[in-house]
Structures are given as C-alpha cells and as structure tokens.
Amino acid sequence: MFESLSDRLSGVFRSFGGHGRLTEENVQAGLREVRLALLEADVNFKVVKDFVESVRVKCLGQEVLKGVSPAQQVVKIVHDELVSLLGGETAGLNLRGREPAVIMLVGLQGSGKTTSAGKIANLLRKQKMRPYLVPADVYRPAAIEQLTVLAGQLGMPVFPSTTQMKPVDIATAALERARAEQATVLLLDTAGRLHVDEPLMAELQALKAAVQPQEILFVADAMTGQDAVTVAETFNERLGLTGVVLTKMDGDARGGAALSIRSVTGAPVKFVGVGEKLSEMEVFHPDRIAGRILGMGDVLTLVEKAQSSINAEEAEELARKMQKASFDLEDFRTQMRRIKKLGSLDSILKMIPGLGGLREKLAEASGAVPEKELARTEAIINSMTMRERRNPDLLNGSRRARIAKGAGVSVAQVNQMVRQFEQMRQMMKGLMGGKAGKSGLPKMPRSLPGMGGFPGMGGLAGMGGMPGLPGMDGLGSGLPGGRASGAKSAAAKKRKKKERQKRRKK
Amino acid sequence: MGFFSAVKRIFGGTHSAGVKSEKAPRAEDARQTPAAAAAPDRAVAAASPAAANDEALTLRLREAEPRLSVWLGIILEGVDQAGDLLWQRLEFLLRALDAPAGEAAAFVADFQGWLARMEYRQVEEFRSELQYRLALALDLEDEEDERNRLFLKISEGLSRTREQFARGLDKLFAGHGELDEAFWEELEELFIMADLGYEASLELVQRLRERARREKVSQAAQARELLMAELEEIFRAPRRIMAVNPPEVVLLIGVNGVGKTTTIAKLAHRARMQGKTVMIAAADTFRAAAIEQLQVWAERVGALFHARPAGSDPAAVAYEAVDRAVKEGVDVLFVDTAGRLQTKVNLMEELTKIRQVLGKKHPGAPHRSILVIDATTGQNALSQTKLFKEAAGVDELILTKLDGTAKGGVAIAVAMQYHLPISFVGLGEKLEDLRPFNGADYARALLGQPGGGGRA
Numbered sequence: 001m002f003e004s005l006s007d008r009l010s011g012v013f014r015s016f017g018g019h020g021r022l023t024e025e026n027v028q029a030g031l032r033e034v035r036l037a038l039l040e041a042d043v044n045f046k047v048v049k050d051f052v053e054s055v056r057v058k059c060l061g062q063e064v065l066k067g068v069s070p071a072q073q074v075v076k077i078v079h080d081e082l083v084s085l086l087g088g089e090t091a092g093l094n095l096r097g098r099e100p101a102v103i104m105l106v107g108l109q110g111s112g113k114t115t116s117a118g119k120i121a122n123l124l125r126k127q128k129m130r131p132y133l134v135p136a137d138v139y140r141p142a143a144i145e146q147l148t149v150l151a152g153q154l155g156m157p158v159f160p161s162t163t164q165m166k167p168v169d170i171a172t173a174a175l176e177r178a179r180a181e182q183a184t185v186l187l188l189d190t191a192g193r194l195h196v197d198e199p200l201m202a203e204l205q206a207l208k209a210a211v212q213p214q215e216i217l218f219v220a221d222a223m224t225g226q227d228a229v230t231v232a233e234t235f236n237e238r239l240g241l242t243g244v245v246l247t248k249m250d251g252d253a254r255g256g257a258a259l260s261i262r263s264v265t266g267a268p269v270k271f272v273g274v275g276e277k278l279s280e281m282e283v284f285h286p287d288r289i290a291g292r293i294l295g296m297g298d299v300l301t302l303v304e305k306a307q308s309s310i311n312a313e314e315a316e317e318l319a320r321k322m323q324k325a326s327f328d329l330e331d332f333r334t335q336m337r338r339i340k341k342l343g344s345l346d347s348i349l350k351m352i353p354g355l356g357g358l359r360e361k362l363a364e365a366s367g368a369v370p371e372k373e374l375a376r377t378e379a380i381i382n383s384m385t386m387r388e389r390r391n392p393d394l395l396n397g398s399r400r401a402r403i404a405k406g407a408g409v410s411v412a413q414v415n416q417m418v419r420q421f422e423q424m425r426q427m428m429k430g431l432m433g434g435k436a437g438k439s440g441l442p443k444m445p446r447s448l449p450g451m452g453g454f455p456g457m458g459g460l461a462g463m464g465g466m467p468g469l470p471g472m473d474g475l476g477s478g479l480p481g482g483r484a485s486g487a488k489s490a491a492a493k494k495r496k497k498k499e500r501q502k503r504r505k506k
Numbered sequence: 507m508g509f510f511s512a513v514k515r516i517f518g519g520t521h522s523a524g525v526k527s528e529k530a531p532r533a534e535d536a537r538q539t540p541a542a543a544a545a546p547d548r549a550v551a552a553a554s555p556a557a558a559n560d561e562a563l564t565l566r567l568r569e570a571e572p573r574l575s576v577w578l579g580i581i582l583e584g585v586d587q588a589g590d591l592l593w594q595r596l597e598f599l600l601r602a603l604d605a606p607a608g609e610a611a612a613f614v615a616d617f618q619g620w621l622a623r624m625e626y627r628q629v630e631e632f633r634s635e636l637q638y639r640l641a642l643a644l645d646l647e648d649e650e651d652e653r654n655r656l657f658l659k660i661s662e663g664l665s666r667t668r669e670q671f672a673r674g675l676d677k678l679f680a681g682h683g684e685l686d687e688a689f690w691e692e693l694e695e696l697f698i699m700a701d702l703g704y705e706a707s708l709e710l711v712q713r714l715r716e717r718a719r720r721e722k723v724s725q726a727a728q729a730r731e732l733l734m735a736e737l738e739e740i741f742r743a744p745r746r747i748m749a750v751n752p753p754e755v756v757l758l759i760g761v762n763g764v765g766k767t768t769t770i771a772k773l774a775h776r777a778r779m780q781g782k783t784v785m786i787a788a789a790d791t792f793r794a795a796a797i798e799q800l801q802v803w804a805e806r807v808g809a810l811f812h813a814r815p816a817g818s819d820p821a822a823v824a825y826e827a828v829d830r831a832v833k834e835g836v837d838v839l840f841v842d843t844a845g846r847l848q849t850k851v852n853l854m855e856e857l858t859k860i861r862q863v864l865g866k867k868h869p870g871a872p873h874r875s876i877l878v879i880d881a882t883t884g885q886n887a888l889s890q891t892k893l894f895k896e897a898a899g900v901d902e903l904i905l906t907k908l909d910g911t912a913k914g915g916v917a918i919a920v921a922m923q924y925h926l927p928i929s930f931v932g933l934g935e936k937l938e939d940l941r942p943f944n945g946a947d948y949a950r951a952l953l954g955q956p957g958g959g960g961r962a
Contacts, residue, residue, distance in 0.1 A: 036704055042884030045699045109907065110763030110880060139935075142799035149794035149816075194909065221763065225701035225884025225916060248762060251847035253886040276762075276792070 022070055027059045030074045041256035041293045044229040047263045055081050079290050086259060086286035091243065091268035093124075095214050100132065100178045100186045102211045105245070106204055106235060107219035109192030112247035112273060114143060116219050117189040118150035119281035120245070120271060124185055125156070132183035133158040134174040136167040136207070137191035147189055154278060157181055167191070167203060171211045188213065195234035208239055218267065219245045220257055228257040229264050236265040246284070247273035254293050327425055329389040333381045336374060379407040380417050392418055560598060567602055574646050578637055587627045593618070603644065613643060616808075623806065638938035642779035671700045671915070675730070675953060682726035685718055689726055700915030703885045706922055710736070734949050740918060741945025743927030746901075753785075753831040754838045755864055755871035759857060759898050760878035761890055762845030765906040765932060767796065769878055770840045771803035772932070772940035778807050782837035787827030788813035789820040789860060790844040800842055807937070810836060820844065820856065821863045828867040841872070848893035857898040874901045876929070881905045881914035891920050900924075905943070906932035 031052050038048045058077050095101035103120065105113045114137070121131035133151045135158070137143035144161050151158035159174040171188055178186045188211065193200035208216065218232060218241045235241060244265075246258050249272045258269050269284040381389060383406030388394050395403075395418055404411045563580065570576045581595045593614050600610035617639060626632045640646070674696045682689040690711050697707035717732050718724070756773070758766045767790070774784045786804045788811070790796040797813045804811035812827040824841050831839040843860065846853035864871040877900040879887050894900055908914050908931045917928060928943040 039698055039704050040885060042701075042886070045695065108882065110765055112763055140799070141802035142795040145798050146793070146795035153794070194907075196909075221880070221882075223761070223880075223883045223886040225882060226699055227701070227882050228884075231882075248847060250849070251761070251886065252849045252889050253884075256884070 022059050022062050022073065024060065026070065027056060027074070030071070031056055031059075034074070034078055037294055038256060038259075041254035042223075042225050042228075042260075043256035043293065044226050044260035044264075047229065047260045050263070051081070051085065051259075075294070079287075079294065082259065082290035082293065083286045086262055086290060087268040088286060090283055090285055091270055092283070093215055093270060094242070095129075095185060097214055098212075100175070100183045101215075102175070102186045102188060102213040103215040103217060104188045104190065104207065104211070104213040105217050105219055106190050106239065106241075107192060108194065108221075108231060109140075111192065111219045111221045112245075113137075113192060113219045114146050114150070114189050115276075115278075116217075116245050116247060116271070116273060116281070117147060117187045118154060118278050119273060120217075121151075121156055121185075121187050122154055122278050123271075123281055125154075130182065130184045131156055132174070132178040132181065132186045134170065134178075134186060134188045135159065135161045136170045136174075136188055138163045138165065138167060138170075139191045143189075143191065150278065157183065168206050168210050171207055175211055186211075195231045201234070201238050205238055215242045216240065217243045217245050217270065218261070218265070219247060220261060222246050222249045222255040222257060223251065223253040224257040226260075229260045232261040232267075233264050236267065241265050241267040243267050243270040245269075245271045245273065246289075250274045250280070255289055256293050258289055259293060329381050329384065329392055329421060330386065332421060333378060333389070336378055376407070376409060376413070377417055380404075380409060380414055383407040392421065563598065564602060567599075574637060574641055574644070578633070578640065582629055582633070586629050588618075588621050588629075588632070592629075613639075635936065635938045639779050642776060643781070645780075671696060672953060674699070675733075679726050679730055685724055685726055685729065689729075690715065693729075697915065701884050701919075702915040703888070703919045706919035709922065710918070730953055734946075734953055737918065737949035737952070738946050740921050741928065741943075741948065743945075744925075746927075750873045751868075751870050753828075753836050753868070754873045755828060755831070755841065755868060756838060757841045757843065757861065757864065757872035757875045757898065758878055759843050759875065759894055759900075760845060761847055761880075762793075764845065764878045764880040764883075766790075766845060766878045767800055767803070767842055768935075769904055769906060769930075769932060769940065770800065770842050771807060772937055773930075774804070774809045774838075774840055775807040775937045776940065777838050778809065783810070783835075784808075785810040785812060785827065785831050785834070785836045785839045787823055787839060787841045789823045789827075790842050791816050791818045791820050791823060792844040796842075796844065809840075810834070821859045824860050825863045825867055828864055828871060832868060848890050848897075854893065854897035857894075861898050875899050876902050876904055877926075878904045878906055879917070879920070881908040881917070881931075883916055885916065885919075887916040887920055888923060891924050891926065895924065900926060902927050902929040904928070904930045904932065904940075909933045909939070 034055065035048055035052050038051065039045065043051075055074075055078055058081065059074060062073065062077075093103070095103075105117055105120075107113050114135075117133060121133055124131050133147055133156055135144040135147035137147075138161070144163065148158050148160075159170065159177055161170045161174075165173075167190065174188070175186060188207070190204060190207065191200070193204070195201065216239050218235050220228060220232065224231075232241070232244075244258070244261055244267050246255060246269050249255055261267070262269065269286075269289070272282045272284050272289075274280045274282055380403060383403045384395075384399075388399060388403075395414075400411050400414045400418075404414045407414070566580050567577060570580055577599060581599045582592075585592050585595060596614050596617070597607075597610050600613065601607070605613075617636065620635075621627075621632060624632070678689065678692050678696065682692075693714070694707050694711050697710060698704060702710065713736055714729070714732055717736060718729070721732070723729070723732060758770055760766050770786060774786055777784045784807070786800060786809050788797045788800045790800070791814065794816070797816060801811055801813065803809075810830075812823065812830055814823045814826070820843060827839060827841065841860070841864070843857065844853075846857070848854065861872060861875070875898055877891060877894050879890060883890070891900065891903075903917070903920065903926050905914050905917050905928055914931075920926065921928065928945075930940050931943045931948075933939045933941055
C-alpha cells in the first residue's frame with residue numbers, strides 16, 4: 001500500500017526528463033507526492049499544507065547537485081525540513097531546579113501514560129536518578145494497582161494512593177513523601193481524559209498548580225489520526241506542554257502525529273515507546289522518524305537492532321565465507337534464524353529504503369506469505385545432516401527423498417530449494433567479489449537507492465555488521481517458489497535483477 | 507433480570523415456557539405497537555386501589571405519546587432525587603406496563619444498588635442511565651426514541667469538535683452552486699481531514715460522482731442527500747445468523763489502549779440488563795492489573811468472573827472459562843484479551859491459538875470476534891483490521907471514544923475496504939454509553955442535519 005516517497009518522486013521526475021534544475025513545474029508535481037506521503041502518515045491536513053508550502057519555497061531554483069537526481073534532491077529537502085520541524089536535535093528532559101523534580105504525564109485514555117511512567121522511571125534510574133512513582137488516576141478501575149505492580153517489577157518506591165483520595169491531595173502528599181525518601185525525580189501519572197472534558201481538564205490545572213512540575217509530558221498514541229492536533233492544542237493551551245511521549249511506535253504506524261503535535265504545540269518529542277517491556281523506551285531521534293514518516297525506512301533502527309543480535313566477529317567470518325562462496329546451508333540457516341529474530345520479514349523490508357516495493361513483488365512472486373516460505377526452507381535444511389549442510393553437493397537422489405520425507409515436503413521442493421541456494425551462492429560470489437570494501441567487509445549491495453544525500457546515512461557504514469541483509473537480498477530471489485512454477489519465480493528474479501541494475505545506474 | 511426479555515424468550519420458544527406465558531402476547535404487543543399497549547386494562551385495575559394521585563398519573567400516561575422518554579418524564583415529575591417517591595413511581599410505571607410485581611421489585615432493587623455504588627442522588631445524574639435500563643429491560647431500544655438519543659449523543663460529540671466535519675460540509679454545500687471540479691476537490695479534502703485517508707477519500711468522491719451522474723444531480727445543495735445515501739450503503743451490514751448454541755462466546759481483540767476491557771464491561775452490562783447471565787474471562791494476563799480492573803467491572807455489572815494469576819497462558823484461561831460457562835449454563839461468555847500491536851507476529855499467533863481453543867471446547871465459538879478500534883486512530887486502523895482479521899477472524903467492529911473526536915472517519919474507510927459491520931460505538935465513559943450503531947443515524951449526525959425522527 002505504501003510506496004516510499006523516493007520511489008514515487010523518481011517516477012514523477014523521470015516523466016519530466018533529465019532536468020538539471022528544479023522548476024516550478026516539476027516541483028509542483030513532486031510536491032503532490034510529498035503531500036500524499038504525509039497524509040498517508042496521518043500528518044494533519046493543515047500542517048501538511050503549511051509544510052508543503054515551505055518546502056516549495058526551498059526547492060525552487062535550486063540547482064540539482066551533481067550525482068543526485070532531482071527526486072533525491074527533493075527528498076533531501078523534505079527530509080531536512082522535516083527534521084528541523086521535528087526539533088532538529090534530540091531534546092532531553094529539563095529537570096533542573098528544585099528537588100525532587102516533578103514530571104507530570106497527561107493525555108487521552110489509552111494513550112499509554114501508566115506504562116510510559118514506568119518506562120521513563122526505568123530510563124531515569126539508568127541515569128543515576130532516584131525516581132518516585134505516583135499514581136493519581138483514581139477513576140479507571142485498578143489503574144493505581146497497575147502502576148504499583150510496575151513499580152514492584154522495577155523495584156521502585158511508589159506512593160500508596162487510594163481511589164478515595166483526591167488527585168491534588170495525592171500529588172501534594174506524594175511530594176512530601178518523595179522529599180522525605182530523598183527521591184530526585186517524581187513521576188506523576190494522571191488519569192486519561194478527553195480534551196473536551198471540562199472538569200477533568202480543570203483538575204489537571206489544579207494538579208499543575210499544586211506540584212509545579214518541571215516537565216509536563218503529553219503522551220500520544222503514534223496511531224492517532226487527524227484529531228491529534230486538536231487534542232494536543234487543547235492540552236497545551238490549558239497546561240503548557242514541555243514535551244511529548246510518542247507511544248506504540250513498535251507497530252506499523254508511521255507516526256505522522258508527531259509532526260502535527262510538534263507543529264501546533266512547539267513541544268518536542270522526548271521519548272518514543274517501542275515495545276511492551278519496561279526497557280522498551282527510547283530517546284527520540286528526529287531524523288529517524290522523519291524517514292519513517294516519509295516511508296523511507298528506518299535503516300538506523302534496523303542497524304541497531306541487527307547489531308544487537310549479531311556480533312562483529314561473526315559478521316566478518318560470514319563476509320569472508322560469502323566472498324569465497326564457501327557459504328553453506330548451515331550458514332544460510334543461521335542467517336535465516338537471525339533475520340527471524342529481528343522481527344517479521346515484512347517489518348524488516350519496510351525498514352530498508354526502497355525495498356517497500358519489493359515486499360509486494362515478493363509476495364506476488366512466491367504466491368504466499370514469505371514467513372511460511374522461510375519456515376519451509378528451514379524445515380528442509382533441518383532435515384539434512386550436518387555433512388549435507390556443509391557440503392550440498394552430497395545431496396543425491398536418495399538423500400533428497402529422505403529429506404523431503406523428514407520435512408514433509410515433496411522431493412521437487414527440496415530440489416528447488418537446493419537449486420535456488422546454489423544460484424544465490426553464485427550471485428553472492430559475484431556481488432561480494434567485485435564490491436567488497438577495502439576492509440574486506442561486505443558493503444551493502446548498492447541496491448539501496450536514494451541514500452546518497454541523506455544525513456545520518458553515514459551510519460550505513462555500520463552495515464558491514466549486517467550480513468543478514470545480503471543474505472536476505474539473496475533470499476528475496478532465492479526464496480523457494482513453493483507451488484509456483486519455477487518459470488514464474490525465475491521471471492520474478494529477472495525482474496528483480498533488472499531493478500537492481502536500474503538502481504545501480506543511478 | 508429484565509422481565510420483558512424473559513417474556514420475549516418464551517415467545518422465541520427457546521427457553522422454559524410456562525409461568526409468565528399468559529402475559530407474553532401482550533408484552534409482544536407492547537413492543538410492536540406501544541400506542542395500543544401504553545396502559546393495558548390490567549394496569550388500570552392494578553392502579554385503581556391506589557391514591558387518586560395514581561389515577562391521575564394513569565390517565566396522563568394513557569393520553570401521553572407512547573414513548574419511553576415521555577412516560578419517564580411524567581413519572582419523574584416532581585421527583586428530584588432518589589428516594590421512596592422515586593421507587594414508588596418506578597414500580598407504578600412498571601406495573602402500568604404490565605410487569606410482574608416480583609420482577610418490577612427486582613428491577614428497582616437492582617437500580618437502588620447501582621445508585622448506592624455510584625453515589626448518585628439527583629435525578630439529573632442518573633436519568634439517562636434509568637432510561638437506558640428501562641429500554642433494555644423493555645426491549646425498546648430499537649424504538650425511534652432510543653435511536654434519537656444515540657443520534658443526539660453523536661451530534662453532541664460533533665458540536666464539541668472545533669474543526670467539525672459537518673460545518674465544513676455546510677459551507678461547502680452552500681458555497682458552491684454547481685457540482686464542479688472545485689467542489690469535488692474540496693470535498694476530498696474534507697474527507698481526508700476526517701481521517702478517511704487518501705485512497706478511501708478518492709474512492710468515495712469517485713462513487714459520489716457516479717451517483718450524481720446516475721441520479722442527474724448537478725446542484726451542490728443536493729449533494730448532502732447523495733452523500734447520505736452513499737454512506738448508508740457503505741454501512742449497510744449483510745444479514746447474519748444471530749442465533750447461537752449457548753453459551754454465546756464473544757472474543758474481544760484489538761491493539762493496546764483502545765478500551766477493550768471497558769467495552770467488555772459495557773457489553774456485559776447490556777447483556778445483564780437484557781436479563782442474560784454473563785461470564786467474563788480475563789485472558790489479558792499480561793498487562794499489570796488488567797485482571798483486577800476487569801474483576802472490579804465484573805462485580806459492578808453482576809457478571810461471573812473467571813481468571814488465573816497474571817502471567818498464565820491466556821489460551822488456558824479461555825479454555826477453562828468456556829468449560830465453566832458450559833457447565834454453569836451462562837448465556838454469554840466475554841473473553842478479554844491483552845492488547846497487542848498487529849505487527850507482533852508471536853502475539854498474533856497467540857490470538858489464533860485462543861480462537862482455536864475456544865472452538866475446540868465449544869463448537870461454533872467464538873460466535874463473535876469483535877475488533878475494538880479507537881475512533882481517534884488514523885490510517886493505521888486499516889492495517890489493524892487486515893492483520894487481526896487474518897489472525898483471529900473479525901466478525902464485527904466496535905468503535906470506541908467516538909465522543910472525543912466524533913469523526914471516526916476511518917470507520918468509513920474500514921467499512922469500505924473490509925465490509926465489516928460496526929455493531930456498537932462508545933460514546934462516553936459511563937456504562938450506558940455503549941450504543942448500537944446505526945449507519946443511517948451516524949451518517950445523519952456526521953453530515954449535520956439535526957432534528958427529525960426516524961429512518962429516512
């Protein structure tokens with residue numbers, strides 16, 4: 001459904017021919033794509049309008065830099081503009097002043113305030129602070145218990161609120177208590193409320209007056225739609241927000257709400273919730289989310305994820321193997337398992353710029369869910385002995401029959417898998433042999449387009465530590481076609497090859 | 507236990523016939539033509555020994571427009587807070603509607619208990635809940651009266667939002683003479699602002715253009731009717747077999763924080779008010795204090811409750827709950843599940859497992875698998891629907907928190923793309939604030955054409 005912005009833009013600019021200059025005409029057409037990309041990411045309509053206008057002004061008359069296509073140039077301008085709008089640099093908490101510092105969390109119901117309170121406390125403790133948790137949601141049943149349980153899991157002190165108490169009384173009493181316990185930071189979790197709920201909004205103002213928080217963080221669901229603006233605006237008018245926590249970013253939401261909220265309130269996003277575990281809260285990086293909003297993938301996050309599950313020595317070892325084409329089925333299986341650890345294939349592909357389109361082609365070509373194909377491939381390899389895996393040449397007819405039985409597939413499927421593995425190995429040899437970097441590490445195959453001009457993409461050097469990817473690149477075409485005929489998957493492969501060549505030309 | 511629904515059951519012939527059967531026909535009449543049955547003869551007979559005051563009331567009830575809200579207005583005249591007078595009047599009304607004394611007393615006692623728990627005193631605080639309970643007990647919910655309440659509630663939500671859709675439409679419809687390009691473009695923008703998303707907006711505009719051509723409409727002023735008709739068609743749900751082999755098992759699924767637990771409480775409350783026995787299973791064993799939250803609700807609405815300690819296998823909880831529900835002969839079992847993002851493969855597989863386990867233990871279960879969607883969600887709702895449908899099957903949608911945004915335009919996009927019926931909408935935090943969804947009414951509220959009674 002989502003095509004990346006760079007793919008779309010290249011389409012538009014191609015139709016204009018090789019203009020070396022961004023003209024009124026081609027910019028206008030390009031900006032239409034920008035507008036759509038932003039709308040699909042749930043950025044507020046009005047914010048989009050203003051944004052597109054400012055990009056237009058920046059684009060006009062710019063010479064296209066050497067070695068960069070007009071599409072790339074526009075994407076870069078858009079990206080830079082997004083980053084600067086999102087706050088440019090990572091904003092931290094401002095907890096200076098009186099101790100204990102007070103952080104108040106506010107937002108709609110179900111945005112994730114309580115969980116965020118626990119996660120932020122956990123993050124702050126890592127920075128050598130002593131957090132104190134205060135549940136002040138006396139309305140939702142068991143909300144107090146929820147934070148108390150989280151505090152228990154974290155081993156942190158928590159104020160013993162009860163539903164009979166008034167939130168303001170809880171807050172003032174908790175402040176006393178936190179001081180007595182020598183906590184350095186107090187996290188006040190408030191009840192979820194609608195921005196139009198007058199009494200409850202007044203209660204928040206009273207809370208603010210009572211505890212004078214250094215930080216008032218607005219907790220927002222990354223999946224929020226157009227209304228994010230109205231809600232954030234109201235909270236900001238009533239309370240004066242100092243920051244935003246964007247939750248549920250581990251899903252496939254593009255998080256356009258971040259941009260909307262930032263542009264109407266001026267409050268920077270400070271944290272991003274990326275999982276259900278208490279450790280899964282990250283400091284916000286504007287450039288990463290800018291990439292995500294534009295559907296350009298989130299390579300840096302992928303790199304970090306990959307690095308955490310693959311260590312550098314293993315990577316080098318693998319790279320050597322690939323170059324010598326001694327990459328065997330056992331290595332293949334190891335890589336496959338690693339990739340699985342990173343998340344679903346779908347979500348990985350999505351993080352890589354320019355591969356968005358590949359996802360669909362992949363599904364089309366294999367006629368089935370890639371995950372299932374992967375599982376079948378793994379089952380086939382699992383049914384081989386170690387010797388067979390190390391040396392696929394051993395696989396004669398009777399061995400293949402045995403493997404097919406063991407994996408619950410037909411012999412033809414085993415044959416196909418082995419054949420495709422062989423092709424992949426050849427391909428890899430070609431890729432690695434020619435392009436191996438000076439360090440001997442495999443560079444990312446240059447099938448990733450549009451990366452030249454991006455800030456932060458320098459981090460791609462770190463891709464060396466990511467052998468999973470080249471492996472996967474092979475997988476894309478090497479994926480057993482299942483019931484699909486060999487001819488069909490061969491056609492798909494051809495298409496892919498063509499694509500790669502096209503990209504290389506850029 | 508709602509007496510009239512008990513009567514209805516007898517009529518349906520599924521449950522114990524007998525005791526109250528001779529009243530059944532009249533109750534059925536009361537449902538279909540409330541005018542004729544506004545005050546049956548027997549009610550007058552029952553009221554006659556009472557004070558002259560009661561007689562006057564009876565007379566007024568008989569003359570009044572046969573609507574629940576009107577009856578309630580008469581009954582509550584001069585009553586401003588909970589007390590003996592209120593109980594008396596309530597029993598009087600129920601008697602007048604031909605309810606058996608025992609069940610009327612039970613209704614009143616149940617309501618008293620609820621008031622005490624909620625600490626409500628003033629009539630204005632609980633009037634709407636009272637009407638809701640009466641409507642459910644009397645099975646009057648489909649009446650225009652009740653549907654208007656839903657409509658008003660949605661409109662109310664709409665009027666609160668500043669950049670409201672309806673106002674934009676009004677301007678658009680008034681500002682353009684002909685249906686020209688500019689009109690369609692502006693309309694598309696409006697749709698996008700209501701969270702319909704780009705593609706759905708485009709498609710809807712396309713459909714409207716075709717409809718305009720077909721119906722030879724060329725004036726912007728008439729576009730409202732076009733849009734209304736189109737929306738009604740989008741929201742028209744196909745007929746389904748509603749009958750189930752009891753216990754009916756209802757599975758609630760959705761991403762984190764959409765309000766699954768609260769929605770279960772509201773659904774359970776409804777079912778209780780309709781006289782069903784209800785069990786709630788806490789298969790959200792992951793989120794801290796989720797079980798406690800649900801338990802509080804179960805107690806409040808008077809439902810049985812099945813749970814295991816936090817961290818247990820949710821499928822096991824579901825399995826045991828069905829087992830217990832079958833043994834104890836409850837009517838409806840609601841299974842709560844932990845919120846999960848649709849992209850988490852493992853968690854989605856867990857959902858598939860829960861579904862399979864339910865079906866294995868009780869054929870046909872889950873009879874309804876409900877996806878709960880937060881109305882403030884943007885385009886992600888499409889991805890949610892798709893992936894949840896793949897993992898656990900989705901039979902219907904419930905749209906929550908519609909009171910905050912009153913746009914929920916993504917519901918239109920979801921309905922267009924997946925053809926799933928929206929069964930309920932959440933319009934507030936109170937138990938009564940979960941309302942059956944009616945596409946026509948919603949369209950009417952969304953398009954801002956206030957007033958006027960029933961279905962077009």
